[in-house]
Amino acid sequence: MNIAQRKFDTLVIGAGGAGLRAALQLSQAEATVAVVSKVFPTRSHTVAAQGGMNAALGNVTDDNWHWHMYDTVKGSDYLGDQDAIEYMCRAAPKTVVELEHFGVPFSRLENGSIYQRPFGGQSQNFGGEQAARTCAAADRTGHAMLHTLYQQNINAKTHFFDEFFAVDLLKNKRGDILGVLAFDIESGEKIIIEAKTTLIATGGAGQLFRTNTNASINTGDGLAMALRAGIPLQDMEFFQFHPTGVAGKGMLITEGVRGEGGYLINAEGERFMERYAPHVKDLASRDVVSRAIAIEIREGRGCGPNKDYVLLKMDHLDAEVIKKRLPGIRDTCMTFLGIDPIDQPVPVFPTAHYTMGGIPTNKNAQVVVPVGTGGEEAIPGLYAAGECACASVHGANRLGGNSLLDIVVFGRAAGKHIIDYLKSHRRHQALPDESIEQALQRLAHWETGALEHESSDHENSDHAKNVSVAQLKNRLQQVMEEYCGVFRTEDVLAEGVKAVQDIKDQLEYAHISDHSSIFNTARIEALELENLVELGLATVTSALARQESRGAHSRVDYQQRDDERWMKHSLYYLQDNRLCYKPVRTKPMTVDTFPPKERVY
Numbered sequence: 001m002n003i004a005q006r007k008f009d010t011l012v013i014g015a016g017g018a019g020l021r022a023a024l025q026l027s028q029a030e031a032t033v034a035v036v037s038k039v040f041p042t043r044s045h046t047v048a049a050q051g052g053m054n055a056a057l058g059n060v061t062d063d064n065w066h067w068h069m070y071d072t073v074k075g076s077d078y079l080g081d082q083d084a085i086e087y088m089c090r091a092a093p094k095t096v097v098e099l100e101h102f103g104v105p106f107s108r109l110e111n112g113s114i115y116q117r118p119f120g121g122q123s124q125n126f127g128g129e130q131a132a133r134t135c136a137a138a139d140r141t142g143h144a145m146l147h148t149l150y151q152q153n154i155n156a157k158t159h160f161f162d163e164f165f166a167v168d169l170l171k172n173k174r175g176d177i178l179g180v181l182a183f184d185i186e187s188g189e190k191i192i193i194e195a196k197t198t199l200i201a202t203g204g205a206g207q208l209f210r211t212n213t214n215a216s217i218n219t220g221d222g223l224a225m226a227l228r229a230g231i232p233l234q235d236m237e238f239f240q241f242h243p244t245g246v247a248g249k250g251m252l253i254t255e256g257v258r259g260e261g262g263y264l265i266n267a268e269g270e271r272f273m274e275r276y277a278p279h280v281k282d283l284a285s286r287d288v289v290s291r292a293i294a295i296e297i298r299e300g301r302g303c304g305p306n307k308d309y310v311l312l313k314m315d316h317l318d319a320e321v322i323k324k325r326l327p328g329i330r331d332t333c334m335t336f337l338g339i340d341p342i343d344q345p346v347p348v349f350p351t352a353h354y355t356m357g358g359i360p361t362n363k364n365a366q367v368v369v370p371v372g373t374g375g376e377e378a379i380p381g382l383y384a385a386g387e388c389a390c391a392s393v394h395g396a397n398r399l400g401g402n403s404l405l406d407i408v409v410f411g412r413a414a415g416k417h418i419i420d421y422l423k424s425h426r427r428h429q430a431l432p433d434e435s436i437e438q439a440l441q442r443l444a445h446w447e448t449g450a451l452e453h454e455s456s457d458h459e460n461s462d463h464a465k466n467v468s469v470a471q472l473k474n475r476l477q478q479v480m481e482e483y484c485g486v487f488r489t490e491d492v493l494a495e496g497v498k499a500v501q502d503i504k505d506q507l508e509y510a511h512i513s514d515h516s517s518i519f520n521t522a523r524i525e526a527l528e529l530e531n532l533v534e535l536g537l538a539t540v541t542s543a544l545a546r547q548e549s550r551g552a553h554s555r556v557d558y559q560q561r562d563d564e565r566w567m568k569h570s571l572y573y574l575q576d577n578r579l580c581y582k583p584v585r586t587k588p589m590t591v592d593t594f595p596p597k598e599r600v601y
Contacts, residue, residue, distance in 0.1 A: 396551025
């Protein structure tokens with residue numbers, strides 16, 4: 001087989017915050033590390049994170065990690081695994097200090113301490129007064145973190161495969177993951193990267209939806225690779241809609257705007273969040289605010305000629321506050337809307353934002369699969385961290401400021417565990433040819449010659465559709481937005497399952513270009529769409545099955561949370577679109593459990 005092969009101790013797929021934090025931990029321990037990224041690392045989606053990273057430092061208000069844990073469990077609508085949540089919240093202060101020492105330029109208070117802003121769902125003393133817990137670098141926190149981690153990895157001599165596309169995981173008959181087949185986007189040359197351990201850190205799948213806050217690269221590649229490798233995806237029905245995306249465009253307006261004192265109004269000029277969350281108002285949890293905006297618009301109180309958005313006011317704030325703490329948001333509004341938020345309110349609408357489900361993991365970032373009745377076991381040498389993973393620290397709804405925390409805490413945890421694993425697994429396992437052939441077949445389907453052959457062979461087939469990959473992607477995004485949005489019902493979700501399945505059937509016969517010369521980027525778009533279609537099916541199938549409202553999953557026909565029947569995680573398998581369930585880990589590591597109760601803000 002005439003394909004270049006390289007061997008490393010650890011393969012990291014994805015160069016966002018989770019992948020780079022793990023790679024740094026490993027490279028500093030003198031492991032050989034390969035990071036595969038389909039974009040230059042500093043263009044990974046972590047760079048777009050704005051508002052900040054939660055940690056109970058107590059620099060602005062009294063705080064401790066136990067209060068942070070309570071808020072996270074409550075924010076998850078009690079579906080989060082409390083052992084993993086405790087681990088994350090306890091690690092948060094140390095993690096922020098580590099990042100500061102790496103060189104992250106956090107904004108400062110006058111006394112030199114790290115600045116912290118209020119965010120939604122935060123409280124002091126287990127639901128008391130508003131906390132200020134989110135450590136920020138103005139409104140470009142992810143940018144500062146990603147560039148710092150990349151520079152540290154360069155210093156630690158991490159090996160990067162920049163602008164390489166990972167096609168599929170490679171495994172042996174026992175199911176151990178032994179590496180990946182990838183190709184150079186520029187040249188199309190294939191490479192096999194073998195590794196003793198593999199970390200999937202490829203981010204989320206926001207491109208499932210037409211209007212989203214995500215980069216075009218967020219196509220759920222790692223999630224789909226895991227699915228094809230026989231690993232289930234957990235809690236895919238829970239997709240977060242950020243309440244304040246730019247109306248009609250999707251660009252994110254950080255929750256930090258409301259943390260700095262901005263607030264939402266409807267067409268009547270009313271500060272309507274007082275009705276939905278009388279205690280915390282605009283700093284309620286994201287699912288609560290998103291539903292409130294959707295209801296306001298549905299009941300005719302939307303703004304604009306079509307009454308299809310609400311307004312986010314920050315024009316009452318001091319201009320210097322906006323310039324100093326929200327400079328990126330001001331730039332976005334002026335560039336894309338022609339609005340200066342110092343003078344005018346900004347039109348906003350809930351926008352697809354964050355994948356809360358993903359590859360099931362434990363607090364060590366090991367990928368785990370169910371065994372027996374309620375048990376689970378780790379897949380040796382396989383890890384996942386960041387948005388593609390489901391630890392589950394976010395449960396049914398992620399709190400703002402916990403995503404940047406998630407990626408660095410569990411990226412670091414993965415690195416630590418891999419270092420220990422490598423001590424007792426010093427040799428590479430043999431890589432079967434069948435696994436490589438299977439990955440090559442997926443790639444070959446989108447080769448130019450095969451496409452031309454298919455389009456002629458199936459010209460008269462009932463399945464043949466004169467449809468392009470681009471058209472199918474647009475159709476998928478429309479279907480997901482229409483059938484699996486902020487509010488859901490049985491009939492609509494059932495139609496959504498059929499619609500996504502139809503797109504999957506058509507994809508086999510789709511073409512990627514009307515031209516004879518086809519570039520590697522077009523082939524990548526086809527491979528990405530394959531990934532998105534599988535994840536779309538996982539999402540709508542899981543949402544149809546869950547007959548309750550919990551967190552971001554809001555069923556009009558099942559309006560109450562049902563802890564008796566549905567306090568459990570869904571697990572979706574690719575084979576036969578099969579669903580099974582496992583219990584939530586409600587027992588923390590060292591503290592008392594937070595039992596479910598009514599979730600009000």
